[in-house]
Amino acid sequence: MNSPLLPTLALLLASTLSVSSEPTLKNAIEPMFSPERYNVVWASPSKDEHGSTPLGNGSTGLNAWIEPNGDLVFYISRTDSWGDNGRLLKVGRVRITLNPAPATDDFLQTLSLVDGTLKARCGETEIRLWADANHSVIHAEIDGPKDTEATAAIELWRTEQVSIPSSWECSDVHLFRPRPGEKWGNLGPTVMEPDNLLHNQEGRIGWYHRNIKSVGPAMHAKIQGMADFERLDPLLHRTFGAIIKADNAKRLDDTHLLSSRAKSHRFDLYVHTEHPATEAEWLAATEQVIAETQAVPLAKRRADHEAWWQAFWQRSWIHATSGSEELAKATSLVPSNTLNVRFGINPNGGNKFTGQFGPSTILTRALSADEIQQRAKTRSDRATTDSSEVLFSGTPANHSELQNSARWTDATSLTAELWIHPDSLTESVRLLDKTMPGSDDGLLLDTHPKNSLRLIVGAQQLNASGCLKANQWQHVVAVLNGATGQARLFLDGQQVAGPKDDKPASDAFVLSRAYALQRYINACAGRGAYPIKFNGSIFTVDGIENDKSRGPDYRRWGPGYWWQNTRLPYISMLTSGDVEMTDPLYKMYCQDLFEYHKYRTRRHTGHGGIYVPECMYFWGEMFAETYGETPFEEREDKLQDNRYHKWEWVSGLEMSFMMLDRYEHTLDEAFLKDTTIPFATEILTFFVEHYDVDKNGKLVMHPAQALETWWECTNPMDPVAGMHAVTNRLLGLPEHLTTAAMRAYWTQVQAKLPDLPTREHKGETIFAPAEAFAMCKNGEVPELYCVFPFRLSSFEKPNAEMGRRTLHHRTARGNNGWRQDEIFMAYLGLADEARENLVGRARNHHKGSRFPAFWGPNMDWIPDQDHGGVLMKAFQAMLLQTEGKKIYLRPAWPKDWNVKFRLHAPYKTVIEGRVQDGKIVDLAVTPTSRAKDVVVTQ
Numbered sequence: 001m002n003s004p005l006l007p008t009l010a011l012l013l014a015s016t017l018s019v020s021s022e023p024t025l026k027n028a029i030e031p032m033f034s035p036e037r038y039n040v041v042w043a044s045p046s047k048d049e050h051g052s053t054p055l056g057n058g059s060t061g062l063n064a065w066i067e068p069n070g071d072l073v074f075y076i077s078r079t080d081s082w083g084d085n086g087r088l089l090k091v092g093r094v095r096i097t098l099n100p101a102p103a104t105d106d107f108l109q110t111l112s113l114v115d116g117t118l119k120a121r122c123g124e125t126e127i128r129l130w131a132d133a134n135h136s137v138i139h140a141e142i143d144g145p146k147d148t149e150a151t152a153a154i155e156l157w158r159t160e161q162v163s164i165p166s167s168w169e170c171s172d173v174h175l176f177r178p179r180p181g182e183k184w185g186n187l188g189p190t191v192m193e194p195d196n197l198l199h200n201q202e203g204r205i206g207w208y209h210r211n212i213k214s215v216g217p218a219m220h221a222k223i224q225g226m227a228d229f230e231r232l233d234p235l236l237h238r239t240f241g242a243i244i245k246a247d248n249a250k251r252l253d254d255t256h257l258l259s260s261r262a263k264s265h266r267f268d269l270y271v272h273t274e275h276p277a278t279e280a281e282w283l284a285a286t287e288q289v290i291a292e293t294q295a296v297p298l299a300k301r302r303a304d305h306e307a308w309w310q311a312f313w314q315r316s317w318i319h320a321t322s323g324s325e326e327l328a329k330a331t332s333l334v335p336s337n338t339l340n341v342r343f344g345i346n347p348n349g350g351n352k353f354t355g356q357f358g359p360s361t362i363l364t365r366a367l368s369a370d371e372i373q374q375r376a377k378t379r380s381d382r383a384t385t386d387s388s389e390v391l392f393s394g395t396p397a398n399h400s401e402l403q404n405s406a407r408w409t410d411a412t413s414l415t416a417e418l419w420i421h422p423d424s425l426t427e428s429v430r431l432l433d434k435t436m437p438g439s440d441d442g443l444l445l446d447t448h449p450k451n452s453l454r455l456i457v458g459a460q461q462l463n464a465s466g467c468l469k470a471n472q473w474q475h476v477v478a479v480l481n482g483a484t485g486q487a488r489l490f491l492d493g494q495q496v497a498g499p500k501d502d503k504p505a506s507d508a509f510v511l512s513r514a515y516a517l518q519r520y521i522n523a524c525a526g527r528g529a530y531p532i533k534f535n536g537s538i539f540t541v542d543g544i545e546n547d548k549s550r551g552p553d554y555r556r557w558g559p560g561y562w563w564q565n566t567r568l569p570y571i572s573m574l575t576s577g578d579v580e581m582t583d584p585l586y587k588m589y590c591q592d593l594f595e596y597h598k599y600r601t602r603r604h605t606g607h608g609g610i611y612v613p614e615c616m617y618f619w620g621e622m623f624a625e626t627y628g629e630t631p632f633e634e635r636e637d638k639l640q641d642n643r644y645h646k647w648e649w650v651s652g653l654e655m656s657f658m659m660l661d662r663y664e665h666t667l668d669e670a671f672l673k674d675t676t677i678p679f680a681t682e683i684l685t686f687f688v689e690h691y692d693v694d695k696n697g698k699l700v701m702h703p704a705q706a707l708e709t710w711w712e713c714t715n716p717m718d719p720v721a722g723m724h725a726v727t728n729r730l731l732g733l734p735e736h737l738t739t740a741a742m743r744a745y746w747t748q749v750q751a752k753l754p755d756l757p758t759r760e761h762k763g764e765t766i767f768a769p770a771e772a773f774a775m776c777k778n779g780e781v782p783e784l785y786c787v788f789p790f791r792l793s794s795f796e797k798p799n800a801e802m803g804r805r806t807l808h809h810r811t812a813r814g815n816n817g818w819r820q821d822e823i824f825m826a827y828l829g830l831a832d833e834a835r836e837n838l839v840g841r842a843r844n845h846h847k848g849s850r851f852p853a854f855w856g857p858n859m860d861w862i863p864d865q866d867h868g869g870v871l872m873k874a875f876q877a878m879l880l881q882t883e884g885k886k887i888y889l890r891p892a893w894p895k896d897w898n899v900k901f902r903l904h905a906p907y908k909t910v911i912e913g914r915v916q917d918g919k920i921v922d923l924a925v926t927p928t929s930r931a932k933d934v935v936v937t938q
Contacts, residue, residue, distance in 0.1 A: 035113035035313050035520070036365070036389075037412070038513040040852060042109045043370030045122075049075065049541035049552070051850040053111050053118055054520075054863075057131040058527025058581075060271045061538035062138065064129055066109060070101040070122050072129065072140060073155075075552060077538035079528025079584070080273045081240040084211035085190050086173050086559045086617055088533060090540075090552050091240055091271060092195065092207055093155040096140055098125065098148045106378045108371055113520055114313060115306045131524075132301055133308035135293045138269040150265040152244050154207055154255040156195050157551065163189035168550060169558030171615065171623045173216030190215075192553075195241075196279070197254040204249065205257045208241025208282055220621035225603045225632030229596060234619035237276035243286055244269050273529075312523055315577040318515055318875060320508035320899040333480045333487060334409035334434070334443045335458045341405040342433045343396040350437065351446065352399055353429040358419025358473060362392040366413040366481035369495060376475040376493030379419050409434060409443050412482035416445065417475075425451035425470045432478070445478050453496065457487050464489055464496035484509060507839040508897055514842035515875050517853035518868035519576060522569055526581035530618055531588055534565035534818075534869075535861035539854070543861075556861040560623050563614050563651035564707065564780075565818055565860065568869030570658070571789070574665045575876045577904040582662060588618060589655055590679045596620045601686060604638040609686025610679070612652040614645040614708075644708045644777065649686070653722030654789055656680035660729040664906035669737060677733075680726055681742070684749050687723060698754045706769040706782035709812075713770035715754045718785040723753050725790035732884070756786050758802070766806040767793070779812035781820070788823045794881065795829030795891050795937075803828050815841045817858030818866040822874035827881065829937075831892040834878050841871050879915075882906055887934045890915055905930070 040053065045066045052063035052075070064074035076091040083089040103123030110119045120127040125144040132139065142150055166174040166189070174190055193213075198206040214236035221227045245268045246259045259265040270293065272286040293301070341362070344353030358379050367375070391408050408414075416432050428448035435442030435456065444456040453464040455478050468474060468491075477490040479498075484506055488498030525537045536555045543554030566585070573581050589612065597610040600620070605611070615626045628641030640646055659676040662668070691699045699715070706716035727750040731743060759768035767783040783806055786792040793803035807824050815821055815837040822841065825834035846854050846862050856864030878892040880903050887905045895918055902912040909930045913923035925931045 035317075035516050037319075038516040039113055039365075040111040040517070041368055041371060042850070043107060043368065043372075043374040045070075045104045045107055045109075046850060049073075050848055052539075052541060053109075053851055054524055054539045054854075055111075055116065055118055055129065055131050056524025056538070057116075057133045057136075058523065058525065059529065060131050060136060060138065061525055062129070062131060063539055063541050064118055066104070066107075066120055066122065066127070068104055070098060070104050070125075072096040072120075072127055072142075074129070075541065076138070076242060076269070076271055077540075078240055078271065078273055079525060079530050079532075079538060080238075080275075081209070082211075082235060082238055082559070082618070083209070083553075084193060084213050084235050084238075085215045086217075086235060087169070087192075087553060088538070088555070088559055089158075089209065089240075091209070091242055093157070093552070094244070094269065095153045095155055096142070096267060097151050097153065098142065098144075099151070100148060102144065106374055108374060113516065114309060116309045116520075116524070130305065132293075133305045135296070135301060136271050136289050137293050138271065139298075140267045140269070142265040144263055147261045147263055148265070149261050150246075150259040150267070151252070152205070152246070152257045152259070152267045154197070154205060154244070156197075156207065156255075158192060158195045158209065158553075160194050162192045164192060164550075166190050168545075168554065169556070170625065171558035171560030171617070173220070173559075173617075173624055175623075175625050198243070198283070199254055201243075201251055201254075203251060204243055204245045205251055205254060206241060206243035206286075208239055208279065210239040210277075210279060210282070211235050211237055216617070216624075217619055217621065220617075220624060220627070223624075223629065223631050224600075224621055224627050225638065226596075226600060226621065229599050231596070231619075232276070234275075237278070238273065239275065239277040239279070239282040240271075240273035241282065241286075242269050242271045243290065245290075312578075316519075316575075316902050316904065318512060318879065318899060318901045318903070320512045320897050322506045322508045322897060333457050333460070333482055333485070334414070335441050336407075336410060337434070337436075337442045338406050339434050339436070339442060341392075341402045341408060342430070343398065343400050343402075344430055345399040345401075346430050346433050346437050347435075348437060351428065351430045351433075353420075353422070353431060353447075354424060355398070355420060355422040357396045357398060358421065359395050360392070360419060361390065361415070361417045362408065363389045363415040363417070364391060364411040364413065365389045365415060366479050367415045367417075367477065369490070372417075372477050372479070372490045373493040375417065375477075376490075379473055379475070405434075414478075414480040416443075416478045418445075418477070419473060419475055421473050422447075422468060422470050425468055431476065445476070453489055453491065455487060455489050455497065460487050462487055462489050462497035464491065467491050467496055507835070507842075508899075511839055511842040511871075511875060514853060514868070515872055518872055519572075519578075521853060521863070521865075521868065522573070522578065522581060526569075526573075526578070526584070528584060531561065531566055531585045532569045532865055534562065534568065534865045536856075536863060537569075537865050539863055540861065544848075556857060560615055560617050563612065563654070565866050567654060567658070567789075568818060568866040568873075571869060572872035572876055574661055575880065575903050575905075576872070577910075579662065579666055582658075586655070586659060586662075586675060590659065590675055593620045594679065598682065603632075605686075605690060607686075607689040608682075609684070609689055610652060610682035611649045611686045611690075612655065612683075613640065614648045614651055615642075643711055647703055647705045648707060650707070650718040650722055650785070652679070652683035652686070653719060653726055656683055656726045657722065657729065657789060660726070661906075663733075665904060665908070667908060672733075672737060677730070677738070677742070680730060681745070684723065684726065684746070687719065688749055688752065693752055697752060699752050700754075704770070706773060707780040707785075708778040709776055709780040709782055710769045710773040711775035711777055713773045715757055715771035716773070716782060717757055717767065717769055718782045720754055721756060721786040721790040721792055723749070724756070725792055727753070756792065757783075761809055764805050764809075766802060766809055779814075781810050781812055781824070784810070784820075784824050787827050788820060791827065791883070794827045794883070796883065796888060800828060804830065816844055816867060817856075817860060817864055818870065820870055823870060823877060826874050826877035826892040829892050831878065831894045834874060834892050835894050835897070838871060838874050838878075841867065876903065879903065880905065880911060885930075885933045887911065887930070889913075889920060889934060889936045891937045 045068045052065040055062040061077040062074045073095045102125035106123045108121045117130040128141040166172045195209045250258045274282045274285045430446045432445040435444045448454045451468045455462040479488045535557045543550040615623045626642040663672045702714040704713045730746045757768040757771045769782045793799045822837045854863040855867035856862040858864045881888045900914040910926040
């Protein structure tokens with residue numbers, strides 16, 4: 001159990017601290033902090049959409065894959081493509097086919113994180129697919145050495161009116177969940193309408209989906225007593241689709257567009273949603289999107305796209321390694337020296353190779369076993385997927401020296417790939433040499449003894465005896481992986497020496513990669529019109545339940561928003577510097593629906609304030625199954641029926657607390673005054689006016705519940721902790737941003753708050769789910785909401801030990817999906833427990849999906865955004881926590897892990913540095929005035 005000491009930064013780090021007055025953005029990504037180490041690389045095509053890779057620009061998303069026949073296929077999605085039943089539909093699917101088809105037996109596909117691009121090589125054909133980060137367009141680019149024809153095909157599956165079971169999706173607008181013993185009840189079938197093709201387009205093709213009806217909003221408004229609240233129907237006539245164009249293209253029919261025979265092809269897909277709109281209005285709006293996009297030259301748009309992604313990766317990172325030994329290896333496995341790289345000879349002119357070299361490469365990346373196996377099939381010059389990785393590519397002259405190559409082996413990872421044709425193998429000869437004879441001060445690949453392979457990398461040595469043959473071509477590859485500290489040798493596509501496990505050996509690497517990939521997924525879907533859907537985001541594919549397909553529009557738990565789930569992708573965004581991605585969350589909940597919330601609260605409770613229900617659609621109404629089917633006018637109790645959520649009202653308090661965090665990070669006074677303070681005050685007013693006080697003037701919250709878990713409560717932890725946390729933060733705001741009346745009211749509210757609930761358990765005092773609690777119906781841990789999200793108990797506070805006791809006595813536990821155990825552990829300073837659980841989470845991706853950060857389904861769906869959201873926040877909290885102006889570094893960081901990081905803290909502060917051998921080094925704090933507030937824990 002940790003008992004951190006808290007020395008000040010000034011005392012500990014005076015010699016290592018550097019500070020600057022303003023943040024700076026470097027012109028190029030630093031190799032040590034580049035996300036390229038986490039690129040997802042595959043050496044074989046994918047069978048179907050379950051082998052897809054996510055791409056996106058924040059509002060438009062892709063699930064893309066290349067099939068064994070060489071076809072490029074992708075689903076297109078949007079954050080605002082809501083169908084007439086409130087389901088978030090795919091926009092469509094596109095297939096691009098080449099004639100003749102490219103070979104896929106020599107295949108390499110890379111998700112290039114640094115520029116948000118899928119890059120693939122099929123034989124000699126290069127493919128590049130990307131969603132422009134700044135415009136609503138997708139580009140599919142194809143280049144090859146020979147002329148080909150390319151055809152883009154629209155593949156619609158919504159081709160006719162279809163009825164689907166309402167019971168498929170929990171929050172379906174028609175669904176009323178049955179009580180025990182009852183059958184599924186609904187108001188009628190969920191009817192899915194077909195898409196529409198654009199007809200007779202010149203040199204282009206396209207399609208759209210238009211909601212000709214609206215099912216749900218009017219019905220729910222009437223049942224829930226909201227019919228008199230005036231607003232635009234959120235679904236009716238919402239229209240979304242895409243237009244596909246290409247230079248010199250010929251429309252073959254309404255679904256096929258031919259790019260004429262050439263060595264290069266580019267298809268441009270413009271995707272747009274308009275609401276409300278006729279077909280003509282949608283088409284006109286999409287034409288405007290096309291015109292505005294084409295007004296910017298492609299080269300500039302590509303440069304701006306790359307600049308957006310570069311800025312994204314440059315503003316934050318966490319790269320952990322397992323201990324000082326691995327950190328040293330991550331810098332370079334090869335000892336540094338001043339020698340150049342030589343082929344077939346040593347620096348003294350001896351050990352000469354007799355024979356020929358074929359096409360060879362030296363790369364600054366560790367190729368995978370699959371990649372090497374594919375490359376061994378063809379002896380030819382080839383371009384890699386990323387030219388920035390290439391140090392050398394070509395056929396080297398025998399007995400040659402590569403000038404200016406002395407620093408090449410400083411790269412974190414390295415691959416040396418050689419095609420060799422030995423004339424004889426009667427003595428030991430050099431193949432690749434960067435070391436002095438008889439020493440181990442560099443890199444050496446030779447045939448010692450005689451017909452064998454030997455790799456020397458500093459103190460490491462690998463041997464494969466008797467494996468080479470004279471007078472034939474052989475493919476030799478040496479791989480140095482700085483992320484795992486491993487060296488491996490391959491011959492003709494098969495590993496002959498080194499560790500056999502092709503997976504990263506380091507838990508730290510697996511976790512760091514999971515963090516980077518989840519942050520990437522957030523960026524692909526986090527700048528749209530609506531919040532990220534926890535149950536799949538916009539990257540769902542064909543949904544399989546009970547071994548049967550439910551189609552690409554399916555997601556378990558359906559179209560609605562659950563707050564406890566929806567918040568989790570957002571809780572890490574301030575610390576990673578991704579503030580703009582929180583805009584859609586607050587726009588929907590706290591701005592667009594602000595007056596609606598007030599109106600509903602008055603209608604349902606007869607008093608003021610705002611309550612935000614746990615479950616609701618994006619237009620505000622609660623789910624049909626949540627509120628119930630009895631009309632508002634016929635009810636005595638106007639609140640919702642569903643007992644899982646009937647009095648679950650912590651959501652508004654959490655939103656308020658998160659927005660106050662946002663103010664502290666950004667110092668955005670306009671957002672604070674216009675959104676945060678009005679919203680938070682209305683939330684507090686609801687609780688004060690809804691509940692009575694006892695003889696001591698303290699609120700008695702009853703009837704109430706603790707999350708979904710405890711249904712019969714008095715003063716449950718989650719709202720009690722939330723009200724304490726929010727009033728503390730409001731009263732701590734600068735006085736010039738508030739009024740005396742506001743502060744007086746918040747003080748009155750604070751005076752009415754009961755203490756955080758506690759109880760005695762096995763002779764120890766621990767936090768309790770509520771002052772009184774009964775009827776446990778779920779597996780959450782509300783008693784620890786004082787730890788997170790509300791941070792009233794954490795490692796540096798006097799009640800930290802009580803928090804740790806509570807954690808260890810919890811009944812519900814786990815490290816998948818929405819469970820927050822690792823976050824609790826990190827905030828309570830439990831480094832080893834947090835690491836163990838978090839590594840388990842990072843290694844637990846969906847086995848049916850090829851992409852390593854498609855989690856789930858867990859309790860929700862695939863890819864599970866809650867799973868990744870908890871992972872990100874817990875990883876951050878192990879390294880950095882804040883309280884007021886205090887910044888705590890490594891409060892729950894494992895002693896044997898090192899890390900390089902750049903994270904954001906309140907008051908526009910950026911913290912960059914590394915932990916090495918248990919010490920903070922190379923620390924930079926921006927701005928300088930914040931250095932005094934940094935506390936390093938031990």
